[in-house]
Amino acid sequence: MPQVFNRHSNTIARLSILGGVASLFLVAILAYGMVRSPYSTGQGIPYQQPVPFSHAHHVGGDGIDCRYCHTSVTTSATAGMPPTQTCMNCHREIWTNSPLLEPVRASWQTDQPIEWNRVDDLPGFVYFNHSIHIHKGIGCSTCHGRVDRMQITYQAYSFTMQWCLNCHNHPERYVRPRSQVFNMDYKAPDNQIELGHKLVRLYHIERKVSCSVCHR
Numbered sequence: 001m002p003q004v005f006n007r008h009s010n011t012i013a014r015l016s017i018l019g020g021v022a023s024l025f026l027v028a029i030l031a032y033g034m035v036r037s038p039y040s041t042g043q044g045i046p047y048q049q050p051v052p053f054s055h056a057h058h059v060g061g062d063g064i065d066c067r068y069c070h071t072s073v074t075t076s077a078t079a080g081m082p083p084t085q086t087c088m089n090c091h092r093e094i095w096t097n098s099p100l101l102e103p104v105r106a107s108w109q110t111d112q113p114i115e116w117n118r119v120d121d122l123p124g125f126v127y128f129n130h131s132i133h134i135h136k137g138i139g140c141s142t143c144h145g146r147v148d149r150m151q152i153t154y155q156a157y158s159f160t161m162q163w164c165l166n167c168h169n170h171p172e173r174y175v176r177p178r179s180q181v182f183n184m185d186y187k188a189p190d191n192q193i194e195l196g197h198k199l200v201r202l203y204h205i206e207r208k209v210s211c212s213v214c215h216r
């Protein structure tokens with residue numbers, strides 16, 4: 001049988017196939033990188049806000065409890081955002097001339113709420129509920145990181161489905177005593193797994209991984 005391709009064109013064919021496969025891989029890797037990059041998950045990106053509100057000052061410095069501002073976090077699906085009234089409880093008296101607080105005073109005078117930009121925002125097809133997590137001993141810092149050290153609030157973790165499932169599959173690795181849920185300094189003890197299994201029984205924590213838990 002005569003050779004259809006000579007040696008030379010054979011090499012070109014091989015090279016171009018190789019090149020094709022390589023660029024396919026490259027596209028796949030780039031696409032994967034884009035899907036999982038902080039840019040698309042929003043992780044770690046500080047948000048521009050109408051007022052440069054600092055949790056580091058108010059929580060870390062002044063020791064104000066999360067529930068003072070996020071009042072519905074223990075009782076409902078959403079944590080809730082503080083109304084301007086809450087800011088004015090203090091800022092009617094202190095820092096009253098600060099230019100940084102001008103939008104707060106304007107909001108107070110015009111009765112228009114401050115429009116905070118959302119930092120943590122799941123897609124609409126995902127259901128989430130704060131109160132059950134709080135009730136079952138999952139700390140704020142486990143999901144939001146060291147908020148008490150944030151000058152500008154950012155999303156601490158990826159909030160991908162895999163991230164949620166990692167805990168739903170192994171709650172004993174993360175659960176803490178209920179009394180510690182709001183403690184930003186809490187560190188898991190050396191015997192976390194042992195303690196975790198105990199708390200899982202005590203709080204009747206179930207492994208909730210079926211799709212309808214979060215997609216309903």
Ligand code: HEC
Pocket residue numbers: 049053054055058059064065066067068069070082116117118119120121140141144147148152153182184
């Ligand atoms: C003095 C009021 C105040 C206190 C106390 C406070 N926060 Fe906030 N929090 C705010 C305001 C105002 C915003 C909106 C501006 C921003 O994102 O920084 C916010 C935003 C957030 C966000 C981002 C919300 C979003 O858009 O997704 C998280 C998470 C958060 N707070 C967690 C906490 C935790 C955890 C604590 C306690 C350790 C806490 N906060 C204490 C006022 C407060």
Ligand code: HEC
Pocket residue numbers: 066067070073077078079080081120121122123128130133134138139140141142143144159181182
């Ligand atoms: C199991 C993880 C988890 C825990 C624990 C948790 N959060 Fe959240 N938080 C989230 C997620 C996810 C969102 C985004 C919800 C959405 O987009 O619907 C969010 C959103 C928020 C928001 C924005 C407003 C809202 O309700 O959507 C605030 C404020 C907040 N959390 C504060 C807190 C505080 C304070 C605590 C501790 C008492 C806490 N969170 C505990 C995961 C968690």
Ligand code: HEC
Pocket residue numbers: 051052053054057058061062064069082086087088089090091094095098099100101104
């Ligand atoms: C319990 C009292 C209290 C409440 C409530 C409070 N703050 Fe403050 N805020 C302070 C104190 C005290 C300071 C001084 C700065 C510091 O703590 O280092 C401050 C400082 C600030 C500053 C910096 C001002 C400057 O010129 O440097 C901003 C901005 C601010 N607060 C915004 C807010 C907003 C927005 C709210 C409502 C969501 C709020 N604060 C609620 C006590 C409070």
Ligand code: HEC
Pocket residue numbers: 122126127128129132133136138142143159160163164165167168171174204205206207208213214
């Ligand atoms: C660090 C641990 C942890 C993380 C992270 C976590 N969860 Fe959970 N979640 C729990 C625990 C514990 C329960 C309580 C299970 C039970 O009912 O006993 C729960 C319960 C739930 C429920 C309530 C189920 C019901 O019966 O109503 C929903 C919805 C939910 N989680 C959604 C999410 C979503 C969405 C995410 C990610 C954005 C997430 N969770 C991240 C630990 C976690």
Ligand code: HEC
Pocket residue numbers: 122123126159160161164165168208209210211212213214215
């Ligand atoms: C513990 C909560 C949780 C459970 C259980 C869960 N999901 Fe998800 N799912 C999420 C979250 C959060 C997202 C959004 C992820 C993001 O924005 O990156 C998501 C996104 C998705 C998407 C969109 C594509 C993607 O990956 O972003 C599909 C499809 C999906 N889930 C299917 C399922 C199926 C099928 C099951 C059951 C086998 C399931 N999910 C169980 C939390 C959950």
